[in-house]
Each structure stands twice: as structure tokens, then as C-alpha cells.
Amino acid sequence: MFGFGRKKDKKTKKDAQQEETAVLTPEDKEQIQLSISLKEQEFEQAAEEKHAKILEEIGMAYVELGDDDRAIDFLEKSIQIEKSVGDGYKNLLRLYNKKRAEAAKANDDKTLQIYLNKMDQLMQVSKDVTRGVR
């Protein structure tokens, strides 16, 4: 009954895999690292209202590098300063779900619960941002 979309399912999975396996050249990595360093310097000097945005950009750069833990760290800091539902939010949810799946496979209930709770918190952020709660 729910077989519709199955072909697309395969296609989407293929796309996702392609994205995951998109290999960065050493030059690309160096470039991203450099942009992270520049963003970090910018963060030091920037006004407080720009902090969340810069942290999100650093987090997104780590997403590009495939450094999930650092990406989570910066994206969380960004959302803690200012709730938002942009690319940072979407990637954070994706990374939490990835960590959740890894914990489930490893039968690690403690980590599993941590990431399920973090996903709950993101649902609340989405509700709050949509309703204008700061």
C-alpha cells in the first residue's frame, strides 16, 4: 500500500550517499580551514549580535569538512545564543539523528537518550522560532 515513492527513495539514498562521499581535495580542506580561522578571528572582534551567525557559519564549515563533533559544538553554541531555523538548524538535526542511529547500532542507551533529548529540544526551538518566542 505504501510502496509509492519507493523508486524515489532509492534515488534519494543514492543522492545522499553521493553527497557523503563527495571527497574534498587537500586544497579544499585547507581553504575551509582557513575560512574557519578567519571566522574565529571575526568572532573575537564582532559585536555580540553577530556571534550566533558567525558560530553557525563556523559550524557549517565543519559540516563541509565532515567533522561532525565540532560542527555539532559550534551549531549548538549558535542556537543557544539565538534560536534560528536556518541551515545550521537543519544540519544539527541531521547530525543528531546520525549520532542517534550510531548509538542505537552500538546499543549505547545513554548516548541514544542524549541525542533523542537533543532532537526534542530542537523541536521546541522550531516551535519557539515559528511563534516568535525569543
Add this chain to the structure above:
Amino acid sequence: MGVINFIIENILTQASVTIALIAMLGLILQKKSAGQVISGSLKTMLGFMVLAAGSSIIVGSLTYFGKIFAEGFQMQGIVPSIEAINGQAMNELGLGRDIALTFLAIFIFNIIIARFTRWKYIFLTGQAILWMATMTTVFGYFAGLRGIALILVGGFIGGVFAVAMPAIAQPFVRKITGSDEIALGHFCTVGYVFEAGVAKVFGDKGEKKKSVEDLKLPAQLEFLQDTYLSVMVVMVPLYIITAAFAGAEFSSTLAGDTHYLMFAFLQAIQFVVGVYVLLAGVRLLLGEIVPAFRGIAMRLVPNAKPALDCPVLFPYSPNAVIVGFITTTIGCVIAMFVLPVFGLAMILPGMLTAFFAGGTAGIFGNQVGGRRGAVIGGVAHGFFITLLPALLVTIFNSMGFVNATATDVDTVAAALLYAWLIGPLLKAF
């Protein structure tokens, strides 16, 4: 033997004890310490008691509202509130124990279906499962089921819905999010798919299709910032206007020494207080059970696709949420006046359902039929989610529910399955 009989007849028949035992089971399975097991079980029991207290407050307020509405408008005015239905079913109707066991059974059936079929959805919205357990138990009871059959049938139907609804929504969710990793776990999916269908027929097509996301709309719904305040904004004028229509003479007989309009105002606030207390109870009740069982589910189905609450989609289409909320509200108001013409009860609009279900439906409508689809589909969705609960009013009344009907349309669809199919089949054989 006497002690065992005492335990069975006096302790295990108590819904609060059954619920606490379910939480205890979950906590033991999670290998928690003795202290955590005891405190978690007691908190769950406390949650049930708080829920019961909230239900009593709501029933008091709704009883008053039912009387003034009948006097003022010569018809029944029904408040759509799944919380009120759950509270009354668990307490006033004495179905608390069965609902708690059905709740557990839905979790188990969800895990079994996800484990052994290719639909790997695990429904993570605990509150929605409680509402589903409420409706399958109430309508199973109405259809004539009792005891273990009531719980198993309810658990199976609820479990199927917990997998089927995310599965039905997933082709849309994939397009909205551009990913297949996360699913939608919200029991309003029948309404979302209905809106998508309307948007497909009446919406923009091909190159003409323009997304509402290209429009400049106010970014926030600030008037909805506080859940309870937004309920109050609807209930206060509703109660005061109804009291005014009922007239000073009649309303004063219910108001005692207080001025009748002031009394109506206070009763509206009482309703909100009831919802506040009841939901605080639900949070306490589910606070221990849900983490335990979803942890178990995720480990038993390691490749599961988590089905999350509806705000998971809001970031992908924020304008469509606003359009969906407004158009669904319009559809609800139209249905409120149209349905009584056809002999159905007047269903008053519910702000929270219009926001969460309407907002999410708007995303579906926009995805399928662009701006036109979101607007026309949204109004149709508002009408649809008012019509379905209206069909249940007669049954709710006959069972002794006071002036309320359910909201989340998937739970209503499950109820109608009992009322129109399972009940008649049981009677036939």
C-alpha cells in the same frame, strides 16, 4: 489468597497504579537504579493524579459552557479538545487503566511492525500516542470490546497508525526536506494528505506554480507565543458572548452571587487552568515512560526512521505555516456555521489545532500546489478537520462525555474505523 485477591481487586484495578507499573517496567528494562525506579514510578503516578485534577477542572467549566450555549443558541456547542476527551475518558469514565495498557501495546506493536516489515518508522511523539490510545480505547469500548481484546485491538490499530501515518506522509516529507532520514510523527496526517490532494486538484501547476516562500509575510506569529494565552484569547470571548446570548436571567442562575458576565470570564479562565494542569500531568506521566520505551524501540530497530513531531517541518517552509494557520482557521469557522445546517453539532474553532495541524498542512499544500494550493487546500483542510470530529459527537454524548470532541484527525479516523466497521462487524457475528 486473600492478600492476592486484595491486590488484584483493590490495587491493580487502580489506573494510577497500572500506569506506575508500566513506567516501572520501562525503568527496570533500562537497568536504572532502585532509587530511580521508585522515584520514576511515583512521579508517573503523580502525573496521573495531576491529570485527573486537570480533567475535573475542565469538566466543571465545560458543563457550565454547555448549559449557556444550549440556552443562548438552542443547539449544542462542542469544544474540540483532545485533552478534555483524554481526561474524561481516563477519569470520569474509568478507562484509565485500559488506556494506559493500550498505550503500552501501541508502543509494542509499533516496534514489532517496524522490526519485521520494511516500514521502519518509530513514532516518537509520546503525547500523540496517548491521544491515540485514548481514542482506540474509548471507541473499542463503545464497539463492545472489553478486557484484553480491547487492549490488543487498540494496540494493534494504534501500532498500525503509528507506522502507516509516517509512511503515507514520507513521499511529501522527502520532497519538503530533501532527505529521507527523518519522518513526520503527528496524528493529523490524514488531514495533511487531504490538503495535498485538494492542492493537487485546485493548486498551481507546472511553470505557474509559485511557492508561498517567495512572498514576504510577517515572520512570526507573536500572538501565539504562549500556548495557554492563545487558548485564553479564544475561550474568553467565546464564554462571554455565549453568556450574553443566554441572557442575564438564565446565566445568573449558574453564577450565584457573581455577575453573570464576570462568572463567564472566570469559567473561561478555569478551562485554560484545566488544560494547563492536565498537560502538566501528561508531561509528568510521560516523562518516565516515553524515554524508556523509545530507547528500547530504537535499540530493537537500529535502522529505524524516527517519526518526529510536526515542528520538524516548520523550518523548511515557514511562510506556508502562517498561510496554513490562517486558511485552516478560515475553514474551521466556515465549517462551524455550515455543519449545524446539516444537523451536526456546532464545533467551535480550536486555536492550537489550527496552528500546529493547519501550519503543517500548509506546508503540504504549498509543496504540492504552490500558493493557490496552500490557500484553497488550507480552507478545505480547516473544513475537513472540523467535519470529522463532528461525526463523533453523537457517540461521545451517548457515552457521557461533556461538551467536547477529539481533534487530531488520525485519532478520529481510528475512532470512525471502530464506529463504522469494527463495531458493526462485532454486532453482526
